[in-house]
């Protein structure tokens with residue numbers, strides 16, 4: 001049921017066209033940050049207004065939308081954004097990764113491999129991977145233009161010098177098609193290998209910083225590293241306590257006030273799917289089969 | 290024709306000067322920064338630029354190093370005009386063949402990055418990807434500039450002014466440049482610290498066969514380091530020659546005043 005007070009997907013057509021132009025430019029130049037005139041959205045910046053605007057510009061009435069936050073469909077952020085588009089665009093929504101045509105995400109890539117025809121929209125807080133090393137925007141732009149990326153490895157060098165290993169666990173920088181260094185948004189580095197060669201289109205929107213960038217399908221994406229400190233896509237060394245998966249990314253959950261912990265898939269749809277298919281974890285109830 | 294020319298310029302590059310400067314001028318609006326400067330610099334040669342405050346020394350140096358774009362003139366480095374070359378090429382020169390030592394170490398160092406990271410940056414910028422090797426080279430270079438390799442993980446903030454300046458020098462020389470630009474490298478330092486830095490610089494310049502263009506107020510520094518001197522006044526070179534000649538037998542009245550220290554700051 002579309003709320004008639006709004007244009008389809010909230011933004012007016014002209015704004016959506018402007019955003020689509022930025023998206024197309026981003027797809028044409030993978031990893032390049034395209035400036036766009038970010039609009040005020042009826043939600044705070046921390047809620048991923050960049051991703052919301054990109055999703056709004058991509059949606060058609062036939063789309064099926066999934067929204068996840070840290071892998072979960074049922075957090076406040078995910079529920080609110082899903083409700084927002086259900087109301088302003090009247091699109092169908094789903095929690096099933098395979099059934100979604102557009103997936104907006106914060107902090108994760110779904111476990112199930114995405115397919116051609118799907119669009120994955122990331123909410124990005126800080127799009128500039130060089131920002132913490134070089135605060136001047138004019139200088140970081142020039143560094144991208146001239147492929148002057150020595151500084152990026154200085155950051156990794158400092159990590160190893162201080163912690164004995166590359167301690168960057170989220171927003172781990174990547175090089176796209178041998179050209180642009182890109183911040184993949186704060187996904188765990190566990191997800192980095194999925195960025196490259198993905199069949200789906202990946203779009204990144206940063207609202208506050210007014211940047212859009214993209215990875216077209218089957219793009220080459222390499223995580224930066226050193227020969228003697230190679231990139232490792234690590235995760236907690238456990239199996240999911242609910243579905244038993246040994247390959248999915250896990251959240252650690254405190255289960256009582258005595259410090260008991262459990263590990264479970266951060267991708268709630270993946271975990272539920274496995275449990276439905278009969279997989280069991282350490283803490284699964286015995287009697288249910 | 291093109292081919293023959295490029296072969297000619299290649300030959301020139303081998304036997305000719307490392308840097309050839311022709312009619313270089315830079316204006317700030319109506320004011321002269323530097324005007325009509327021409328000179329040759331040969332491999333391994335140290336050229337001092339002296340002159341009172343505001344005479345155009347820093348402007349000239351910045352134009353030579355590609356930090357400022359001159360309004361007129363040519364700067365030919367190893368047969369290539371660095372004024373007209375595309376920015377990426379000039380930047381590449383800036384992190385391979387050239388180095389720039391600033392008066393204030395804060396301008397030439399990354400204060401939030403460890404000493405090792407500071408020295409390693411140029412290596413990584415040109416593609417070094419082995420952490421162990423980068424660290425070893427950085428530690429070796431810290432030793433060469435008389436900083437204990439044990440301080441490799443300290444930030445420049447924890448260093449004295451003299452150490453910061455030596456770190457800046459290590460960071461610049463680590464990729465084995467051919468030409469080093471220095472703007473008052475001993476400027477803000479105590480006399481005893483200056484002397485030690487000068488000794489160190491002299492040794493490095495000799496051992497590495499560096500060509501250097503050094504801007505200084507200090508004629509003692511010029512005498513100690515420079516083979517040749519250019520004296521600037523109001524943006525123009527008013528006298529040039531071998532250092533001893535210029536300092537012991539100055540021709541221009543202005544140079545005579547400068548040498549007799551009337552104009553020295």
Ligand SMILES: Nc1ncnc2c1ncn2[C@@H]1O[C@H](COP(=O)(O)OP(=O)(O)OP(=O)(O)O)[C@@H](O)[C@H]1O
Nearest residue numbers: 317320321322340341342343344345346347348349
């Ligand atoms: N950014 C600028 N804008 C306008 N004028 C400038 C600028 N920089 C320098 N100038 C002028 O150009 C002239 C040469 O200045 P420059 O800084 O090159 O002198 P200098 O010899 O390096 O002096 P100092 O010994 O004090 O460092 C001076 O008249 C100066 O005021």
Ligand SMILES: [Mg+2]
Nearest residue numbers: 346347348472
């Ligand atoms: Mg100056």
